[in-house]
Amino acid sequence: MSTEQVESTYDAFLEHVNQYYYLGGASSILGWDQRVVMPDEGTPARSKQQAALSSVTHEKLTAEEFGELLSELDGNVSGDRAAVVREMKRKYERAARVPDDLVQRLSEASSNALPVWKEAKAEDDFSIFEDTLAEQIELKKEYAEAIDPDRDPYEVLVEDYEPYISLEDIEAALTTLREELPPLIADIRESDVELADPFDGEYPEENQEALVRAALDTLDYNWNRGRLDTAPHPFSSGTQFDARVTTRFAADDPMGALGSTIHEFGHASYTLGLPDEEYGTPLGDSRDMVVHESQSRLWENHVGRSLPFWKNFAPAVEEHLGVSATPQEFYEAANEVYDDNLIRVEADELTYHMHIVIRFEIERDLIRGELDVSEVPQVWNDKMEEYLGVRPDTDAEGCLQDIHWSGGSFGYFPTYSLGSVLAAQLYAAAEDELGNLDDAIEAAEFDGLMGWLTENVHSHGCRYTTPELIEEATGEPFSAEPFLEYVTEKYGELYEL
Amino acid sequence: MSTEQVESTYDAFLEHVNQYYYLGGASSILGWDQRVVMPDEGTPARSKQQAALSSVTHEKLTAEEFGELLSELDGNVSGDRAAVVREMKRKYERAARVPDDLVQRLSEASSNALPVWKEAKAEDDFSIFEDTLAEQIELKKEYAEAIDPDRDPYEVLVEDYEPYISLEDIEAALTTLREELPPLIADIRESDVELADPFDGEYPEENQEALVRAALDTLDYNWNRGRLDTAPHPFSSGTQFDARVTTRFAADDPMGALGSTIHEFGHASYTLGLPDEEYGTPLGDSRDMVVHESQSRLWENHVGRSLPFWKNFAPAVEEHLGVSATPQEFYEAANEVYDDNLIRVEADELTYHMHIVIRFEIERDLIRGELDVSEVPQVWNDKMEEYLGVRPDTDAEGCLQDIHWSGGSFGYFPTYSLGSVLAAQLYAAAEDELGNLDDAIEAAEFDGLMGWLTENVHSHGCRYTTPELIEEATGEPFSAEPFLEYVTEKYGELYEL
Numbered sequence: 003m004s005t006e007q008v009e010s011t012y013d014a015f016l017e018h019v020n021q022y023y024y025l026g027g028a029s030s031i032l033g034w035d036q037r038v039v040m041p042d043e044g045t046p047a048r049s050k051q052q053a054a055l056s057s058v059t060h061e062k063l064t065a066e067e068f069g070e071l072l073s074e075l076d077g078n079v080s081g082d083r084a085a086v087v088r089e090m091k092r093k094y095e096r097a098a099r100v101p102d103d104l105v106q107r108l109s110e111a112s113s114n115a116l117p118v119w120k121e122a123k124a125e126d127d128f129s130i131f132e133d134t135l136a137e138q139i140e141l142k143k144e145y146a147e148a149i150d151p152d153r154d155p156y157e158v159l160v161e162d163y164e165p166y167i168s169l170e171d172i173e174a175a176l177t178t179l180r181e182e183l184p185p186l187i188a189d190i191r192e193s194d195v196e197l198a199d200p201f202d203g204e205y206p207e208e209n210q211e212a213l214v215r216a217a218l219d220t221l222d223y224n225w226n227r228g229r230l231d232t233a234p235h236p237f238s239s240g241t242q243f244d245a246r247v248t249t250r251f252a253a254d255d256p257m258g259a260l261g262s263t264i265h266e267f268g269h270a271s272y273t274l275g276l277p278d279e280e281y282g283t284p285l286g287d288s289r290d291m292v293v294h295e296s297q298s299r300l301w302e303n304h305v306g307r308s309l310p311f312w313k314n315f316a317p318a319v320e321e322h323l324g325v326s327a328t329p330q331e332f333y334e335a336a337n338e339v340y341d342d343n344l345i346r347v348e349a350d351e352l353t354y355h356m357h358i359v360i361r362f363e364i365e366r367d368l369i370r371g372e373l374d375v376s377e378v379p380q381v382w383n384d385k386m387e388e389y390l391g392v393r394p395d396t397d398a399e400g401c402l403q404d405i406h407w408s409g410g411s412f413g414y415f416p417t418y419s420l421g422s423v424l425a426a427q428l429y430a431a432a433e434d435e436l437g438n439l440d441d442a443i444e445a446a447e448f449d450g451l452m453g454w455l456t457e458n459v460h461s462h463g464c465r466y467t468t469p470e471l472i473e474e475a476t477g478e479p480f481s482a483e484p485f486l487e488y489v490t491e492k493y494g495e496l497y498e499l
Numbered sequence: 500m501s502t503e504q505v506e507s508t509y510d511a512f513l514e515h516v517n518q519y520y521y522l523g524g525a526s527s528i529l530g531w532d533q534r535v536v537m538p539d540e541g542t543p544a545r546s547k548q549q550a551a552l553s554s555v556t557h558e559k560l561t562a563e564e565f566g567e568l569l570s571e572l573d574g575n576v577s578g579d580r581a582a583v584v585r586e587m588k589r590k591y592e593r594a595a596r597v598p599d600d601l602v603q604r605l606s607e608a609s610s611n612a613l614p615v616w617k618e619a620k621a622e623d624d625f626s627i628f629e630d631t632l633a634e635q636i637e638l639k640k641e642y643a644e645a646i647d648p649d650r651d652p653y654e655v656l657v658e659d660y661e662p663y664i665s666l667e668d669i670e671a672a673l674t675t676l677r678e679e680l681p682p683l684i685a686d687i688r689e690s691d692v693e694l695a696d697p698f699d700g701e702y703p704e705e706n707q708e709a710l711v712r713a714a715l716d717t718l719d720y721n722w723n724r725g726r727l728d729t730a731p732h733p734f735s736s737g738t739q740f741d742a743r744v745t746t747r748f749a750a751d752d753p754m755g756a757l758g759s760t761i762h763e764f765g766h767a768s769y770t771l772g773l774p775d776e777e778y779g780t781p782l783g784d785s786r787d788m789v790v791h792e793s794q795s796r797l798w799e800n801h802v803g804r805s806l807p808f809w810k811n812f813a814p815a816v817e818e819h820l821g822v823s824a825t826p827q828e829f830y831e832a833a834n835e836v837y838d839d840n841l842i843r844v845e846a847d848e849l850t851y852h853m854h855i856v857i858r859f860e861i862e863r864d865l866i867r868g869e870l871d872v873s874e875v876p877q878v879w880n881d882k883m884e885e886y887l888g889v890r891p892d893t894d895a896e897g898c899l900q901d902i903h904w905s906g907g908s909f910g911y912f913p914t915y916s917l918g919s920v921l922a923a924q925l926y927a928a929a930e931d932e933l934g935n936l937d938d939a940i941e942a943a944e945f946d947g948l949m950g951w952l953t954e955n956v957h958s959h960g961c962r963y964t965t966p967e968l969i970e971e972a973t974g975e976p977f978s979a980e981p982f983l984e985y986v987t988e989k990y991g992e993l994y995e996l
Contacts, residue, residue, distance in 0.1 A: 024551035027544060031529055039536070043723045044741030047524060047778055054521035058555045226540045244541030281544055 003078055012083060015071040018062060019090055020282040025059045030239050038231045038248060053109075060105070063097045082285055085465045089284035092165060100148045104141075111141050112409045119408035126398040128379045131408075136375045138410050139368050146369070156369040160413035163291040164420065166467035171480060172416050175423055176362055178482040179355045184389055186493060187352050190339045191391070193497040197334035200327035204253040213256060213322040214249055214263040220315060220446050221267055221301070223247070228270055236262045238269035238298075242281055245273035256323055257336055258348075261302055268301030269294055271452065275460025284464035291414070293459065293468060295421020296428055300455070303351055303422070304429045304488075309333045310443035337496055342392055344399045352489060355422070356389040361404070361415040369412055424472065426485035428459065431476035500575055509580060512568040515559060516587055517779040522556045527736050535728045535745060550606075557602070560594045579782055582962045586781035589662060597645045601638075608638050609906045616905035623895040625876045628905075633872045635907050636865050643866070653866040657910035660788040661917065663964035668977060669913050672920055673859055675979040676852045681886055683990060684849050687836045688888070690994040694831035697824035701750040710753060710819040711746055711760040717812060717943050718764055718798070720744070725767055733759045735766035735795075739778055742770035753820055754833055755845075758799055765798030766791055768949065772957025781961035788911070790956065790965060792918020793925055797952070800848055800919070801926045801985070806830045807940035834993055839889055841896045849986060852919065853886040858901070858912040866909055921969065923982035925956065928973035 003011065029052060036048050062068070072094055075087050115134045122131035146155035157169040164172070215230060228240075233248035240246050247270050249263040272288050280286030288294055305311055312329035320326045327335075339350045346357040364381055367373035373381065382401035387393045394400035406414055432454045433439055442450055458475035465471075472480050493499070500508065526549060533545050559565070569591055572584050612631045619628035643652035654666040661669070712727060725737075730745035737743050744767050746760040769785055777783030785791055802808055809826040817823045824832075836847045843854040861878055864870035870878065879898035884890045891897035903911055929951045930936055939947055955972035962968075969977045990996070 020547070021551050021554070024547045025555065028525055028529055028548040028552055031532055031548070032525055035528055035532060039726065041722065041724050041726055041741050041743075044738075046775070047738040047740040050517070050521045050779060051525040051528070054518050055525055057518070058522065058559075062555075225538065227538050229536065229538055241541075241544040243544040244538050246538075278543070282547060 003074065008075070008078055011071055011074050012079065015068070015075055015090075016086075016283065018065070018068045018071065019086065019284075022059060022062045022090075022093075023282040023287065025055060025062065027241055029055045029059065030241075034239050034246060037233045037235075037237065049113075056109075060097060060102075063094055069094060069098065082465060086284050088467075089287075089464045096149055096162075099150075100145060104145060104148060108141055108145060108410060111138055115408040115410070116405075119402070119405065123398050123402045126396045126402075128397040128402060131402065132375055135378075135407060138407065139375065139412070142410055142412050143369060143371075154370065156366045156413065159369060160416065163411075163414050163417050164468065165290060166469055167292060167420070167480060171469075172420060175420060175480070175482045176355075176359050176416060178486070179419060179423075180359045180389065182482075182486050183352055183355055183489075186490065186499075187339065187356075187390065189499050190352070190493060190497045191341055193499060195497045197338045197496065198327065198331035199335045199338065200325050200331050201254075201256060201335060205256050205323050205325075206253070207251045209322050209324075210251045210256050210259050213318060214259055216318045216322060217260055217263060217306075217315065218247070218267060220318070221264070221271075221305075222448055222452070223267055223270070224274055227274055230263070236266055238266040238273070240270070240273055242274055242276040242278055242286065245270040256319075261306060261336070264306035265298045265302040268298035271301065271455070272297040272460050275452075275456040276463050277461055280463055286463050288460075289462075289464055289466075289468055289471060291417035292420040292424055293471065295417055296424035297455070297459070299422045300425035300429055304425060305443060305448075305451075307333075307336045307351070308440075308443060310440040312336070313444045314446050334496065337492070339493065339497075344386070344392060344394050345403055351422070352493065353390055355419045356386075358415050358419040359389065360385045361406075364401075365407070365412045365415065423482045423485045424480065426488045427472065427476055427478070427481060427483075428455070430484040430488070431458075431478075500571065505572070505575055508568055508571050509576065512565070512572055512587075513583075513780065515562065515565045515568065516583065516781075519556060519559045519587075519590075520779040520784065522552060522559065524738055526552045526556065527738075531736050531743060534730045534732070534734065546610075553606075557594060557599075560591055566591060566595065579962060583781050585964075586961045593646055593659075596647075597642060601642060601645060605638055605642060605907060608635055612905040612907075613902075616899070616902065620895050620899045623893045623899075625894040625899060628899065629872055632875075632904060635904065636872065636909070639907055639909050640866060640868075651867065653863045653910065656866060657913065660908075660911050660914050661965065662787060663966055664789060664917070664977060668966075669917060672917060672977070672979045673852075673856050673913060675983070676916060676920075677856045677886065679979075679983050680849055680852055680986075683987065683996075684836065684853075684887065686996050687849070687990060687994045688838055690996060692994045694835045694993065695824065695828035696832045696835065697822050697828050698751075698753060698832060702753050702820050703750070704748045706819050706821075707748045707753050707756050710815060711756055713815045713819060714757055714760060714803075714812065715744070715764055717815070718761070718768075718802075719945055719949070720764055720767070721771055724771055727760070733763055735763040735770070737767070737770055739771055739773040739775055739783065742767040753816075758803060758833070761803035762795045762799040765795035768798065768952070769794040769957050772949075772953040773960050774958055777960055783960050785957075786959075786961055786963075786965055786968060788914035789917040789921055790968065792914055793921035794952070794956070796919045797922035797926055801922060802940060802945075802948075804830075804833045804848070805937075805940060807937040809833070810941045811943050831993065834989070836990065836994075841883070841889060841891050842900055848919070849990065850887055852916045853883075855912050855916040856886065857882045858903075861898075862904070862909045862912065920979045920982045921977065923985045924969065924973055924975070924978060924980075925952070927981040927985070928955075928975075 032048065032052055032055065036044070040048060072087065072091055075083075076091060079087055115138055118134045119131050122128060142159060143155050146158040149158050154169070160169055160172065218230060227242075227244055229246050231246070231248050232250055234250065236248045236250050238245065238247050247263065247266040249259055249266060251259045272294055276286050276288060278286075309329060312332040316327065316329045316332055319332065337350065339352055343349055343353060346354065349357060360382060363385065364373065364378060368375065368378070378401050379397050383393050386400070432451055436450050436454060439451055442448070459471065462471060466474055469480060472478070529545065529549055529552065533541070537545060569584065569588055572580075573588060576584055612635055615631045616628055619625060639656060640652050643655040646655050651666070657666055657669065715727060724739075724741055726743050728743070728745050729747055731747065733745045733747050735742065735744050744760065744763040746756055746763060748756045769791055773783050773785060775783075806826060809829040813824065813826045813829050816829065834847065836849055840846055840850060843851060846854060857879060860882065861870065861875060865872065865875070875898050876894050880890050883897070929948055933947050933951060936948055939945070956968065959968060959971075963971055966977060969975070
C-alpha cells in the first residue's frame, strides 16, 4: 500500500476502533449505574439495554469491513499503530470465531447459573449447583474449541483475562507460591507473637465513610475525575476522564472498608493515568487483569498496609472513629494472619494465594476433563487442609464461597495472585529507581511513586504486551521473587521469625 | 402477504424496534449520569460515548432492511401493530430524510452555541448571541426543508415535539390564552387582596430534602422503581422499570423545590404507568411533549397547588421546616401572582403562558423569515409590556433568559402551555367520571386519580395519536376551555374577583 492508502485505511479502521471503545464505555456506565444507584426493580429494562449494547458492540467488532481493514493494515504499520492493530486483531479474532448462538447460550447460562449458585451457597449444598457447573464447563470448553481447537482449552480461557503471559509462566509463578508460602504461614502460626488490634467496637457508616474519604484525599485521588459510592461488591470502573471507586462498610470492620477503598483507588489510579488523547483506542485502554490487579494490590498492600502509611494516617482514625493507637498497632491490625480464616476475600496477603492456587488447580483440571465436577468439594477441602491446615465444615465456606464459576469465569482466579506478584515486582523496581519510599509515604508525598507508575505502566495503555511492559518497567522478566522477598521480610519482622 | 409472512416480517421488524428503544434507554441513563453524578471532568469521554450511541441508534433506525420491513408492513397490519408501524414510520422518515452531515452540523452548532448563549446572558448582551442564533435558525430551516420542502418550516419543526396536534390547533389554543389571560391578570393586579406567605427565612437543604421526600411519599411514588436526586436543571427520565426524579434546592425557596419535585413526579408517574410488557416498543413509550407535560402540570398544579393538598401536607412543612401556618396560608403562598416577575421558570400559572405566547410568536416569525434576529430583544420587550405590563431592563432578564434556542429547540415552547391546557382538560374529565377529588386529595388517597390517568393515558403508550388520546380520555377534542374555567375559578376565589 502507498503511504496515503495506509493513512486513509488506518483512519477508517480507527473510526471502528473508537466506536467499539465508546460503546464499551457506555456499557460500563450502565453497569456502574446498575450496581450503585439503580432502583431494585430496574433490572428487566437494564438487561435489555445492556444486551442491545453488547450486540451492537459485537457487530462493530466483527463487521466484515473491519476485518478487511485489519488484514490490510496487519504488517503494514509500525510502532504505536502496530500495537493498536495487534490488540484489535486479537479482539476481532476471538469475537469472530465464536458463533452468535454460543455467545447467546453463554450469556443465558451465566444468568441462569447465578441464582442456582446463590441457592446452593445459602443451602450449603453443592449438589444443587453440580449440574449447572457441569453445564458451564461444557459451554466454556465449546467456547475454547471455537477459538482454537488445537490448543489446551484452559490455556485459551485464561487468555480472556491475561492474553500474553503464557500459561507456563502463570503456572510457574503459582507453583512458587504453593511451595514457598505454606512454610512461612506455618512459621507464623507457630510464632508466639500476638499482633495488636485496636478495633473492638462498631463504627457508624458515616464515620467510616469520612475515614475512607480522608484516605482518598491522602492518596491524592482526583475528585474532579472520580467519585466514591457504596456497592455490595466493591469495584472500580470508568475512563481516564471519569474513574470511579466503590467500597462497602461493615459496622465491625473499618479496616475492611479502608483496604477495599484503597484497592479500588489503585485500579482507578491506573485508569486515570491512561493518556487522555488516546481515549477510544487500545493505547488509551488499560492492559488486562494482571496489570490492573497489580495496581490495586500495590496501593492496597505496599502502601495502605505499610508502617509509613500508618505513621501518617493514624490520627485520621482517631479523628473519624475515635480509635487511638500507635502507628505500629494499626500496622499490625492491617496485617494479621489468622489461623482459621476460610474465606478468600477476608484473607491476609499470604493465605490468600493458597485459595488461588486451589482454584487454579481445580478449574484447570475441570476444563481439561481431568476432574469430575462431583469431586470438587472433596478436592477443595483436601487441598485446604494440605496447604493451609484448615478444613471447611461446609461447602458454603468451601468451594461455593466464590461467584466466579457461576458466571463462567474460568481462568480468572490466577490473575489475582499474579497481580500481587507483579505489584511487588513493580514496587521493588520503583524503589530501585527512586530510592526507599518510606519517608515519602509517611509524608503522604505520592507524586514520586504515582509518577513512576504512570510513566512506566499507566501511560503506555496497551502499547506493550504484558511481558514487554513488565520488562520495560522493571528491566526483568515477570518474577515471583520480589513478592517472596517482600512477604518474607514484612511478616518475618511482624511475627519475629 | 400471507398471515405467516406478516408474522415473520413483524417479528423481524420488532427486533429492530426493540434495539432502537433499548439503545435509546442506554443513552438516557448516560444523560442522567452526566447531569446528576458524573465528575466535572468527565465530559470529553461522555460526549464521545453519547455520539457513538446516537450513531448506532440512527443506523438501526435508518437501516435499509428496516425501511423495507416497514413498507412491507405498512397497510398490512391493524390494531396495536398498525400503531407501532405508524409511530416507527414517522421516526424512520424523519431520520432518513435528514442527511448525516446535517445531523452532524446541527449537533456541533448546539454544542458551540451553548457557551455563547451563556456568555451573552452573563454579559447581558444580546449582540454576542445574535450571529449564533441566526446560524441556528438557518440550520433548522435547512433541517425542516430536508424533512418536507413543501410545508411551513415552523410547522415541521413543531412536529419534533408534538407530531399530531396541528399547528392550527396549537395556535388557536395559544390565541385563546393570549386573549383571555391578560384581563384576568390585570384584575388580579388591581385586587387589594394580599396573599399570605409564611416563608421568610432560609431552610437547610437537608430539611428541604426531607420535605420533598415526604411529598413523594404522600403521592405514593414507587421508590422500588425510582429515586430522587438533585440536578441544576431538574428533570425526570427513565423507563417504566426505573423512572427517576430530580429536583433542586434554594435556601430561600422551599416552595420552588416542592413544586419542581411534584412536577417531575408527574412526569415519572406517566413513565411508570406505561405497560411493562411493551417496553421497547411505541406501545410502551410515552406520547410526546404535550401529553408528558400535561402529567407534570396536573400533579404540580391541580394537586400540589390545591387547597385540599395543603390540608393534608401543612403538618409536613411544620415537621421538616419548622414553618407553622394554616393550609389556606400555604395554599396562598403556592399561588401568588407577582406583579413584576420577569422570569418564566419562576412565573405563576397565569403569567407563565404569556412567556410562551411571546416565544411562540417570535420563533414562528424567525423561522418563517418574517422577523430579523436583530429585532428579537425589542420585540420581546414590547410584547412583555403589551401582554404583562412589565418591561425587562435587560436582555438577560428578557429574551436571553431561556436556553432552548441555543440548542436549536424551535417549536418546543408551545408544548409547555399546551401541557397545562391539557392537564386541566384531563383533570376535569377525571372529576366528571370520579366525582370531585378534593376529599381524596385531602386524605392523600391518589389511587382514584392515578388509576384514571393510568387507564386513560399512561397505559396506552403511543397506541393513539395525541388528538385520539385526548378524545378517548375526555370525550372531547383538545380544548383550552377547562383550563380557563380552572384558573378563573381558582384565582377568582383567591383574589376575591
